[in-house]
Amino acid sequence: MSRSLRSATLDIDLSALRHNLQLVRDLAGGRELIASIKANAYGFGAVEIGGALVDAGVRKLWTGNFDEAVEIRQMGIDAEILLFGGAEPQHMPAFLAYDLQPTVFEELSIAAAEQAAEAAGKRAPVWVKVDSGLGRLGVPVADALPLIRRIADSAALDLRGVYTHLPFGTADGKAWALQGYARFRQLLADLADAAIDVPVTQVWGSSGVLAEMPDETNAVCVGHALYGLTPLDAGVGPARDFRPLIRSLSAAVVRAEASASSGGYAGAAVKNPASVAIGLGDGLRKAVAGAAPEIIMNGARVAVTAFTLEHLMIDAGGEAPALFDRATVIGPDITLDDWARWTGSTPLEFMMSLSGRIPASYSE
Ligand SMILES: *Cc1c(COP(=O)(O)O)cnc(C)c1O
Numbered sequence: 001m002s003r004s005l006r007s008a009t010l011d012i013d014l015s016a017l018r019h020n021l022q023l024v025r026d027l028a029g030g031r032e033l034i035a036s037i038k039a040n041a042y043g044f045g046a047v048e049i050g051g052a053l054v055d056a057g058v059r060k061l062w063t064g065n066f067d068e069a070v071e072i073r074q075m076g077i078d079a080e081i082l083l084f085g086g087a088e089p090q091h092m093p094a095f096l097a098y099d100l101q102p103t104v105f106e107e108l109s110i111a112a113a114e115q116a117a118e119a120a121g122k123r124a125p126v127w128v129k130v131d132s133g134l135g136r137l138g139v140p141v142a143d144a145l146p147l148i149r150r151i152a153d154s155a156a157l158d159l160r161g162v163y164t165h166l167p168f169g170t171a172d173g174k175a176w177a178l179q180g181y182a183r184f185r186q187l188l189a190d191l192a193d194a195a196i197d198v199p200v201t202q203v204w205g206s207s208g209v210l211a212e213m214p215d216e217t218n219a220v221c222v223g224h225a226l227y228g229l230t231p232l233d234a235g236v237g238p239a240r241d242f243r244p245l246i247r248s249l250s251a252a253v254v255r256a257e258a259s260a261s262s263g264g265y266a267g268a269a270v271k272n273p274a275s276v277a278i279g280l281g282d283g284l285r286k287a288v289a290g291a292a293p294e295i296i297m298n299g300a301r302v303a304v305t306a307f308t309l310e311h312l313m314i315d316a317g318g319e320a321p322a323l324f325d326r327a328t329v330i331g332p333d334i335t336l337d338d339w340a341r342w343t344g345s346t347p348l349e350f351m352m353s354l355s356g357r358i359p360a361s362y363s364e
Pocket of ligand 1: 084
């Protein structure tokens with residue numbers, strides 16, 4: 001891999017990932033922890049994060065992205081790679097060829113998985129997604145039993161698990177999720193009555209785990225919390241000691257002026273204007289009107305005066321930075337939460353914006 005000469009660099013803290021993983025494990029009790037690494041591991045880098053999680057003992061990775069799944073498989077990672085639902089039937093042979101475990105919840109995909117299995121001369125592992133009320137993906141919970149029986153009875157298919165998704169952030173959402181949970185639990189009871197063996201059952205992601213919801217399944221599938229992000233509004237669950245994964249996002253000062261200027265991008269008098277080599281093209285977002293975004297320059301907070309495609313303009317204030325000093329855009333003192341507030345987004349949305357754009361390094 002060629003080394004990047006880009007000025008902007010993202011330093012990811014793998015010890016924080018391990019710390020967060022341990023907290024989730026403690027909360028999950030004896031349940032198996034499946035790690036959600038969808039959307040490029042929430043922007044932190046699916047391949048590296050997936051590799052680190054497997055090194056830390058995670059046995060199942062779940063993603064929605066076939067290309068990322070294949071990249072991880074080709075790294076030689078010895079873990080099960082599951083695919084969230086929504087695949088097209090014609091992709092089933094490729095899933096089988098790369099030893100991926102797709103989600104199915106309608107007849108066309110189930111039949112395609114059977115055909116792919118017969119052509120390959122092996123059984124196709126599949127997961128069933130149930131819609132217990134979210135209305136996004138899955139077989140409606142009321143129709144799930146016959147569909148799951150159909151899969152369990154198929155000689156070509158290997159039913160690995162049944163799951164649903166009930167994410168929430170608010171107190172109202174929590175009450176709604178409990179209702180969905182009751183419907184899913186009834187389905188699991190019906191499956192047991194029908195003597196249909198389902199090895200893995202899973203209902204909760206980060207919100208359910210963090211809010212310590214009742215759980216009679218044997219697995220959890222967590223993304224947000226592993227990455228130091230919480231889906232819960234303040235007060236919906238107890239405060240927890242999750243750590244942020246970004247150790248630093250920094251870039252060099254590529255122009256510094258030890259004098260006052262007026263006009264230009266800032267449009268107003270600036271004491272020591274400087275330009276830092278990171279901009280909207282790297283995934284930063286403009287601050288909303290009224291916000292006062294800052295970065296750290298030589299230990300001091302300084303104001304960002306403008307966002308351009310490849311540069312941030314700053315007012316270095318009292319002390320002019322030296323050319324090629326490094327500015328910290330995110331670090332211990334300026335967090336993803338600060339940027340979310342300044343840009344009218346959420347930490348996850350801000351991370352999605354940075355995702356894959358800035359060369360990242362990973363260290364303990
Ligand atoms: C994304 C996802 C998860 C993980 O949710 P987090 O809130 O990130 O922990 C779990 N289950 C399903 C079906 C998902 O799509």
